[in-house]
Amino acid sequence: MNVVLYKPEIPPNTGNIGRLCVNTDSILHIVGGASFDFSEKSVRRAGLDYWEYLKIHFHTNWEEFLKxxxxxxxxxxxSKFGSKIYSNIKYPNNPYLVFGNETKGLPPEILSKAEIDKIVKIPMGENSRSINLSNAVAIVLYEALRQTRNWKE
Incomplete structure (x- = not known):
């Protein structure tokens, strides 16, 4: 599996996601840089001692990632603007699961080029506007893993 974070902003979220990627044998992709330094203590603390085992790729921008x-x-x-609920999708092996940053989500220039049936959402209550990024990654990643059984027994 591949988890893609577009311009993440909050170090502990990225640290938690890094630890999740190690635990699920997934690859983490950071696209467009982050608003923090990856050597920050809060990133490392959230990732615990798993960080050295993380498979991570940094991509300068979206175009570089696509190449x-x-x-x-x-x-x-x-995205909260998705047309389908994440659990109603049939995931193939090793998809790329793309998440926007904590304050703005995915930018329109990326979503507008995506196939409409590939934009998925996590259902939320009507008074909710967002789900914590690391929680959203865990929700969708484990559904894709559940479907593909792409983990070691």
Missing amino acids: FIDSGSAIYYV
Whole structure:
């Protein structure tokens, strides 16, 4: 599995997601840089002692990321503007699960180029506007893993 974070902003969220990626044998991709230094103590603390085992790739921008992946790769974009609920999707092996940053989500210039049925959402109560990024990653990642059984027994 591949978890893609677009311009993450909060170090502990990224640290938690890094630890989740190690625990699920997933690869973390950071696209467009982060608003913090990855050597920050809060990133490392959230990732605990797993950080040295993290498979991570940094991509300068979205275009560079797209050139890095295989042209036939399945990409799913997680957004509150999604047309389908994340659990109603049939995930292939090793998709790229793309998440926007904590304050703005995915930018329109990325979502507008995505296939509409590849933009998925996590249902929320009507008075809610967002779910914590590390929680959202865990929710969608484990559903994709559940479907593909892409973990070691």
